[in-house]
Amino acid sequence: MAEVTSSEAALRRFLHGLPGVDQVGAEQRAAGLGTRSIKTTAKAFAIDLAISMVDLTTLEGNDTPGKVKALSAKAMRPDPEDPGCPATAAVCVYPDMAGVAKKALKGSDVHVAAVATAFPSGRAARDIKLADTTDAVEAGADEIDMVIDRGAFLSGRYLEVFEEIVAVREACRGAHLKVIFETGELQTYDNVRRASWLAMLAGAHFIKTSTGKVQPAATLPATLVMLEAVRDFREATGQMVGVKPAGGIRHSKDAIKYLVMVNEIAGEDWLDPDWFRFGASTLLNDLLMQRKKITTGAYSGPDYVTLD
Amino acid sequence: MAKKVSTGSANGSAFDYAPAPESRSIVDIRPSYGLFIDGEFVDGHGKPFKTISPSTEEVLAEIAEADASDVDLAVKAARRAYTRVWSRMSGAERGKYLFRIARIISERAREFAVLESIDNGKPIKETRDVDVPTVAAHFFYYAGWADKLEHAGYGPDPQPLGVAGQVIPWNFPLLMLAWKIAPALACGNTVVLKPAETTPLTALLFAEVCQQADLPPGVVNIVTGAGETGRAIVSHPDVNKVAFTGSTEVGRAIAKSVAGTDKRVTLELGGKAANIVYDDAPVDQAVEGIVNGIFFNQGHVCCAGSRLLVQESIAEEVLAKLKRRMKTLRVGDPLDKNTDIGAINSAEQLAKIRELSDIGEAEGAERWAPKCDLPSAGFWFPPTIFTGVTQAHRIAREEIFGPVLSVLTFRTPKEAVEKANNTPFGLSAGIWTDKGSLILWTASQLRAGVVWSNTFNRFDPASPFGGYKESGYGREGGRHGLEAYLR
Numbered sequence: 001m002a003e004v005t006s007s008e009a010a011l012r013r014f015l016h017g018l019p020g021v022d023q024v025g026a027e028q029r030a031a032g033l034g035t036r037s038i039k040t041t042a043k044a045f046a047i048d049l050a051i052s053m054v055d056l057t058t059l060e061g062n063d064t065p066g067k068v069k070a071l072s073a074k075a076m077r078p079d080p081e082d083p084g085c086p087a088t089a090a091v092c093v094y095p096d097m098a099g100v101a102k103k104a105l106k107g108s109d110v111h112v113a114a115v116a117t118a119f120p121s122g123r124a125a126r127d128i129k130l131a132d133t134t135d136a137v138e139a140g141a142d143e144i145d146m147v148i149d150r151g152a153f154l155s156g157r158y159l160e161v162f163e164e165i166v167a168v169r170e171a172c173r174g175a176h177l178k179v180i181f182e183t184g185e186l187q188t189y190d191n192v193r194r195a196s197w198l199a200m201l202a203g204a205h206f207i208k209t210s211t212g213k214v215q216p217a218a219t220l221p222a223t224l225v226m227l228e229a230v231r232d233f234r235e236a237t238g239q240m241v242g243v244k245p246a247g248g249i250r251h252s253k254d255a256i257k258y259l260v261m262v263n264e265i266a267g268e269d270w271l272d273p274d275w276f277r278f279g280a281s282t283l284l285n286d287l288l289m290q291r292k293k294i295t296t297g298a299y300s301g302p303d304y305v306t307l308d
Numbered sequence: 309m310a311k312k313v314s315t316g317s318a319n320g321s322a323f324d325y326a327p328a329p330e331s332r333s334i335v336d337i338r339p340s341y342g343l344f345i346d347g348e349f350v351d352g353h354g355k356p357f358k359t360i361s362p363s364t365e366e367v368l369a370e371i372a373e374a375d376a377s378d379v380d381l382a383v384k385a386a387r388r389a390y391t392r393v394w395s396r397m398s399g400a401e402r403g404k405y406l407f408r409i410a411r412i413i414s415e416r417a418r419e420f421a422v423l424e425s426i427d428n429g430k431p432i433k434e435t436r437d438v439d440v441p442t443v444a445a446h447f448f449y450y451a452g453w454a455d456k457l458e459h460a461g462y463g464p465d466p467q468p469l470g471v472a473g474q475v476i477p478w479n480f481p482l483l484m485l486a487w488k489i490a491p492a493l494a495c496g497n498t499v500v501l502k503p504a505e506t507t508p509l510t511a512l513l514f515a516e517v518c519q520q521a522d523l524p525p526g527v528v529n530i531v532t533g534a535g536e537t538g539r540a541i542v543s544h545p546d547v548n549k550v551a552f553t554g555s556t557e558v559g560r561a562i563a564k565s566v567a568g569t570d571k572r573v574t575l576e577l578g579g580k581a582a583n584i585v586y587d588d589a590p591v592d593q594a595v596e597g598i599v600n601g602i603f604f605n606q607g608h609v610c611c612a613g614s615r616l617l618v619q620e621s622i623a624e625e626v627l628a629k630l631k632r633r634m635k636t637l638r639v640g641d642p643l644d645k646n647t648d649i650g651a652i653n654s655a656e657q658l659a660k661i662r663e664l665s666d667i668g669e670a671e672g673a674e675r676w677a678p679k680c681d682l683p684s685a686g687f688w689f690p691p692t693i694f695t696g697v698t699q700a701h702r703i704a705r706e707e708i709f710g711p712v713l714s715v716l717t718f719r720t721p722k723e724a725v726e727k728a729n730n731t732p733f734g735l736s737a738g739i740w741t742d743k744g745s746l747i748l749w750t751a752s753q754l755r756a757g758v759v760w761s762n763t764f765n766r767f768d769p770a771s772p773f774g775g776y777k778e779s780g781y782g783r784e785g786g787r788h789g790l791e792a793y794l795r
């Protein structure tokens with residue numbers, strides 16, 4: 001598919017030639033999948049799977065090494081009382097905290113993900129974005145969560161967005177690249193579909209809905225459109241790309257709706273932390289409380305799950 | 309990588325949804341039911357029959373059969389109620405009863421949903437999210453018209469017709485009852501209604517709702533039975549209006565039997581709707597619309613999109629996506645909240661679907677259905693598509709009334725319209741394209757009562773519904789639906 005990115009015009013023609021998304025229909029489908037009733041054994045399976053897919057995140061101005069170490073400990077052993085509880089997939093931090101997280105997670109399978117490229121706005125010169133990426137990779141990040149230049153995208157400069165993703169991927173030097181669209185700013189599902197293809201063509205390992213800093217963050221219909229995109233991309237190229245909704249997913253019930261959608265839209269191959277992630281913080285504790293409810297038969301309170 | 313979760317799977321899928329059955333305990337099915345005449349349940353004089361659950365073949369209850377004398381009693385009760393009470397009551401008062409009925413149905417929604425699913429075989433997901441809410445909405449809608457009839461556009465002082473004889477089918481038992489009873493009552497008529505013999509239970513529960521609402525005796529009468537009972541209603545000399553929903557064959561017989569009388573008639577009959585997918589359609593949503601169009605309610609839908617007309621240039625892509633989507637359809641226990649496709653309503657209907665499908669194969673069309681385990685008891689048919697179908701195939705012309713889709717292709721919009729209209733029916737149609745002008749042009753060319761664009765099988769009480777040609781005449785729903793019950 002190299003020819004579609006050979007020029008601005010060719011890329012635009014390709015992206016605008018993708019089938020449209022009917023907003024009403026897409027939202028109806030997402031809502032319909034949300035009515036699936038996931039109970040007993042299926043629920044237990046989904047909750048453990050969801051825990052293993054969490055990118056446990058802290059992206060605050062007041063993050064400190066202490067906070068990141070605590071979060072890392074939690075990621076490795078979300079439920080200290082139950083060694084059977086899976087670890088989360090990754091800890092997600094700003095680049096300056098990547099080194100702290102790397103050290104804290106040493107010896108575990110939990111990855112370090114760092115947001116880079118002038119996250120969350122992406123409003124900086126390209127060399128600064130690339131330096132930001134390099135800095136995170138050198139500090140030990142296994143995964144880089146970059147933001148696309150929404151300004152360039154919305155003004156139709158698709159090739160510029162494409163080239164930037166390609167350049168960041170190079171700067172990743174082997175680290176996995178997640179590309180954040182900020183779907184709340186792109187607004188239309190047609191844009192979400194175009195951004196998905198654009199990022200996949202540029203070599204993204206994951207496509208991600210949002211930074212969590214803009215409302216609305218992840219939504220079921222936007223994720224639906226992205227899951228359709230990765231499914232169709234594999235059909236067209238044989239390559240699998242992961243999907244990560246992030247921001248606003250706080251309850252187990254919501255997480256399960258996403259997993260149902262992954263299962264029925266992209267297919268069960270994506271039901272794996274290698275191919276689907278949740279960017280979340282408070283979600284983990286709700287998953288843990290639900291998990292405890294299933295194993296003990298009773299709800300525990302917030303005092304029985306650890307603080308982040 | 310992060311720690312993997314071990315996956316236990318029964319059918320090869322990692323994420324195997326555990327059974328999520330809706331409880332039956334909310335419904336109380338009596339061992340036998342009488343006829344609802346003049347506000348009371350009374351014995352019938354015909355030979356009682358049994359209603360079964362199509363998903364298990366379990367006998368649910370014994371139902372009285374109304375013979376001609378019972379129908380006569382029902383019509384007399386309706387006439388009495390019409391003359392003495394209902395036609396004299398102000399519209400505002402009639403509206404209060406209808407609002408009350410609508411509220412009671414909303415309050416007892418889960419009971420109705422479970423009972424409908426058990427008796428009909430349709431998934432609880434549909435009765436819960438479509439049938440019953442739409443029923444309540446229909447009563448709410450027509451309740452609002454009851455005191456505004458002089459503004460409906462049918463003259464300054466429109467009058468009711470009298471006694472309406474109404475015969476409804478088994479595919480949407482309670483919803484068709486609502487479509488018939490709500491406008492009739494709002495306009496000041498009284499009714500004698502016969503539900504289908506395979507699905508009488510929700511109509512009989514509705515009779516209880518009439519009692520609960522203190523509806524004056526005789527305003528609604530429900531008589532159960534099969535074709536003979538229906539004939540007795542239609543041919544009763546004191547019935548002023550006949551409303552029928554069902555097969556074109558029976559509709560034709562009704563039209564003949566009332567010819568030469570002063571009875572008013574509305575008929576809502578069969579269909580063979582074209583669902584037209586143009587090459588610039590939103591493909592993923594179109595696939596949903598195709599699935600919803602033909603597999604909703606096991607395809608037991610008169611307005612089902614049973615002919616897919618897809619532009620040749622995208623046919624391959626659409627079919628590949630459709631097949632993949634069909635593999636995720638869950639066929640099975642109607643009361644399981646995750647079931648997408650339930651049981652076929654009767655052995656008779658199953659035989660008809662099988663016969664026409666076999667004919668499709670014999671005529672050279674290619675049959676495809678996803679692998680699915682069907683329960684051993686009950687009546688089941690997998691979601692099925694036929695490709696390579698042409699206008700000359702019987703499965704492209706005759707109503708199958710089951711989960712069977714015939715796929716045809718076209719080259720140009722003109723050809724699409726010609727093929728869509730090349731049918732004796734004309735109930736509904738669907739159009740899928742991102743181009744607004746093409747939607748408008750296509751809709752203006754289609755001879756079908758309902759045209760959906762970029763959606764399918766959407767119903768609203770405010771929107772009129774009805775057919776062209778052999779799909780019947782008259783309109784139900786909306787302001788137009790009042791016309792059938794006023795003079």
